[in-house]
Amino acid sequence: MAALKDSTSVGLALLPLGLALGVVITRAGLPWWCAPLFAAVVYAGSFEFLLVGLTVAATPLATIALTAFLVNVRHVFYALSFPLHRVRGRLAKGYSTFALTDEAYAMTTGGQAQSWSSARILSLQGIFQLYWVGGATTGALLGSLIPDRITGLDFAMTALFAILATDAVAERRNDLPTPVLALFSALAARLFFPGQLLLVAFSLFTAALLARHLATGKRSHHA
Amino acid sequence: MPDIRYLLLAAAVSAAITWALRAVPFTVLAPLRSSKTVQYLSTRMPAGVMVILLAYCLRDLPLPHSGAIPPLVALAVTIGLHLWRRNTLLSLIGGTTVNVALASTLFAH
Missing domain, CATH: 1.20.5 (Single alpha-helices involved in coiled-coils or other helix-helix interfaces)
Incomplete structure (x- = not known):
């Protein structure tokens, strides 16, 4: 029950986002069942939007694999802070890593989640995926009812990350350098490696945090 | 297909x-x-x-073209609503509605 309450805000936000994905899938000319298939099996929001364009263009599977790797390689960094050690049981751990989306990561690494039990983390992830699959399927089935001149639904994903960023930054209000370093990492990656924005930005940001950690460590050592 | x-x-x-x-x-x-x-x-x-993922979503913003106006206005509405009410669903639907409304009417191409 607690998980249902935790998941309402971000979980309900996944509904319109899933709807948008479903609409994008059928508008691109893919069969409707691609919506539940992508949403349930791949379950990586931003990549699913990309996968629509890739499959419509009949992109070779090797290219799809490479794109999946490059877009989702950021998840490697989530292992540093996602509380998998609090999830009990092999199957449960397996599902928990499978459903480790950006939204699940944001919700389970915040201050309020420090005491969450295994069941609470798992049910949060399960409810997120239900919202996502339900939204995408509904969007694919009802998408034809939306007139073609209505565009811009995909902004739902930008809005969701804007909200998650606002919450995460507000929670560390005395730590302005962290979001600033992240922003500069993203801008540098956008300018110099636009094709690899996420990978380069995450690497730069991690390197910058490490440098800052070393610098503050040295300073307190001398003091 | x-x-x-x-x-x-x-x-x-x-x-x-x-x-x-x-x-x-x-x-x-x-x-x-x-x-x-x-x-x-x-x-x-x-x-x-989260800041980097947000920047990633905005990577293809067609600056300085007028097509960049709807997402930028919608982004300001999303963050403004969120700082004001702290209600994720409200911020998401408010921001997305503004983007759809602007992109489908005044800034339709």
Whole structure:
């Protein structure tokens, strides 16, 4: 029950986002069942939007694999802070890593989640995926009812990350350098490696945090 | 329309890669969890990661073209609503509605 309450805000936000994905899938000319298939099996929001364009263009599977790797390689960094050690049981751990989306990561690494039990983390992830699959399927089935001149639904994903960023930054209000370093990492990656924005930005940001950690460590050592 | 076998394979390949990227690092990084440096990183990464994902969503903003106006206005509405009410659903629907309204009417191309 607690998980249902935790998941309402971000979980309900996944509904319109899933709807948008479903609409994008059928508008691109893919069969409707691609919506539940992508949403349930791949379950990586931003990549699913990309996968629509890739499959419509009949992109070779090797290219799809490479794109999946490059877009989702950021998840490697989530292992540093996602509380998998609090999830009990092999199957449960397996599902928990499978459903480790950006939204699940944001919700389970915040201050309020420090005491969450295994069941609470798992049910949060399960409810997120239900919202996502339900939204995408509904969007694919009802998408034809939306007139073609209505565009811009995909902004739902930008809005969701804007909200998650606002919450995460507000929670560390005395730590302005962290979001600033992240922003500069993203801008540098956008300018110099636009094709690899996420990978380069995450690497730069991690390197910058490490440098800052070393610098503050040295300073307190001398003091 | 792509054939069924291809679509199933595309989903399977994407799923395998995504899951591996999410699961394998835990076995590699588990021994590092107690390290001071990893603890330092883990408290600061979530905020930065979300900022970077937001920047990624805005990467193709057609600046200085007028097509960039709807998403920028919608972004301001989303963050403004969120700072004001702290209601995720309200901020998301408010921002997306503004974007759809502007992009489908005044800034339709």
